[in-house]
Amino acid sequence: MKKIVILLCIIGLILVPSTLSINISTSTKTKSSQNFNQENTILITEFGSNGSTANITEFDWGGNIIWQMTNLSSPHDAERLPNGNTLITEFGKTRLIEVNKAGDIIWEYRATGSTLLMDADRLDDGNTLISDYGVGRVIEIDNLGYIEWEITGLSRPMDAERLQNGNTLIVQAITEGRKTNFNGSVIEVDREGNVEWSITDIFNAPVDVERLPNGNTLVTEHVGGNVTEFDISGNVISKKPALYAPTDAERLENGNTLIAVNGAGRVIETDPSGKIIWLITDLLRPVDVEICSIQSPPTIEITNPKEGFFHIRDISLFKFGNKTIVYGPTNIKVNITTAVGVEKVEFFINDILEETIYGEKDSYKYKWAPIKCGTYKVKTTVYDNTGQNATDSLVLFKWRTHPILILTGTLLLFALLGN
Numbered sequence: 001m002k003k004i005v006i007l008l009c010i011i012g013l014i015l016v017p018s019t020l021s022i023n024i025s026t027s028t029k030t031k032s033s034q035n036f037n038q039e040n041t042i043l044i045t046e047f048g049s050n051g052s053t054a055n056i057t058e059f060d061w062g063g064n065i066i067w068q069m070t071n072l073s074s075p076h077d078a079e080r081l082p083n084g085n086t087l088i089t090e091f092g093k094t095r096l097i098e099v100n101k102a103g104d105i106i107w108e109y110r111a112t113g114s115t116l117l118m119d120a121d122r123l124d125d126g127n128t129l130i131s132d133y134g135v136g137r138v139i140e141i142d143n144l145g146y147i148e149w150e151i152t153g154l155s156r157p158m159d160a161e162r163l164q165n166g167n168t169l170i171v172q173a174i175t176e177g178r179k180t181n182f183n184g185s186v187i188e189v190d191r192e193g194n195v196e197w198s199i200t201d202i203f204n205a206p207v208d209v210e211r212l213p214n215g216n217t218l219v220t221e222h223v224g225g226n227v228t229e230f231d232i233s234g235n236v237i238s239k240k241p242a243l244y245a246p247t248d249a250e251r252l253e254n255g256n257t258l259i260a261v262n263g264a265g266r267v268i269e270t271d272p273s274g275k276i277i278w279l280i281t282d283l284l285r286p287v288d289v290e291i292c293s294i295q296s297p298p299t300i301e302i303t304n305p306k307e308g309f310f311h312i313r314d315i316s317l318f319k320f321g322n323k324t325i326v327y328g329p330t331n332i333k334v335n336i337t338t339a340v341g342v343e344k345v346e347f348f349i350n351d352i353l354e355e356t357i358y359g360e361k362d363s364y365k366y367k368w369a370p371i372k373c374g375t376y377k378v379k380t381t382v383y384d385n386t387g388q389n390a391t392d393s394l395v396l397f398k399w400r401t402h403p404i405l406i407l408t409g410t411l412l413l414f415a416l417l418g419n
Helices: 002-010 402-418
Strands: 041-048 051-057 067-074 077-080 088-090 095-099 104-108 117-122 130-132 137-141 147-151 157-162 166-178 178-191 195-202 206-211 217-221 226-230 236-240 246-251 257-261 265-269 274-281 286-293 297-306 309-312 317-319 326-327 330-337 342-349 352-358 364-368 374-384 389-399
Touching: 041 077, 041 257, 051 077, 067 088, 067 226, 077 117, 077 178, 077 286, 088 117, 095 117, 117 157, 137 157, 137 195, 166 226, 178 206, 178 297, 206 246, 217 246, 226 246, 257 286, 265 286, 265 402, 330 342, 342 364, 352 364
Parallel strands: 157 206, 246 286, 297 389, 309 326, 326 389
Antiparallel strands: 041 051, 041 286, 051 067, 077 088, 088 095, 095 104, 117 130, 130 137, 137 147, 157 166, 166 178, 178 195, 206 217, 217 226, 226 236, 246 257, 257 265, 265 274, 297 330, 309 317, 330 364, 342 352, 342 374, 374 389
16 A cells, blocks of 8 residues: 555655646647648557546547547547557456457457556557566566566656667666665666666656667656756756656657657647647646657559450450440459558448458458349448558459350451441
């Protein structure tokens, strides 16, 4: 129980007097310095009050809700995955879940003992890196929950990040006996757990760390209210001070910084000088903020039969004006592009669903052999793993008379007309 009380203190749940709440509608913003709204959205995790449920909400840069997961038990971290799902650390239930756009849980991890899960990152190989505050460790698990790597003996790790060099960057609090003070450190460890780099003189409860593209390190100090950029030698490059209990900071591509200010119930964007140029308010204890790339919708194109050609089975013989004619059984083939994978592809004939193919395949086709000749509408639809879809359609004439008879009849007709 003492550990939980200490944790709540660190993440700012008992540090916010009611007089500091800001009553501004989430539709009220200052202007952003860059036109992000065409390419990005903002995913914000609200921890909520003690014992209450809270939300994870995706906003556009106008403050409009794009997607929301409600009734979570003290969520502490959320990450949008490449497949469009969202990875959520649900602190109140001591579990890690992956949910799809509909909010369905498609993967779950629960640990035993005094585990308190704070942060989780999905790695490129599909494993998941987890900061376990309660046990004092950072672990890497596979999709079945088996531990493939871990470092133990840590002091209250709040956040961890796997670096491109294979090392792991960890922010942790420092303990004195059985009591936790507000000191802390950032360490970079290799796969064997050896410390290769560190900043040990960080005070005021560091809770979040990010290695920047320039090699510097961005550290958020919760109690001291600082978001500080350090170089490789530990020198301070820039500092945004006097924030009220910040919990997370993300450096944007334009050089600005997006900060979750837990104590003030808002997320702000600051320029390099520290000036606030955008904000969203009336949040309930925001603890995490992420930038999400807007995924382009999939595309689909019917490649066989070819529009405006005469076909024998799957062979397009010659151009036939603006008419598409098919003789014999035909494979309806499509070409698909998607950034996040295929959920399913549907094939329709005259708006009647004939075939559904699920998942990733090398190719997508439907063998079609109707009995009756006549005009048909062929339609195909692809759904990607985020729920976006695209459709292509083609009107064709299905001919059952043998092509030799067709050509013979055509030649006879020309001969008679010539006479």
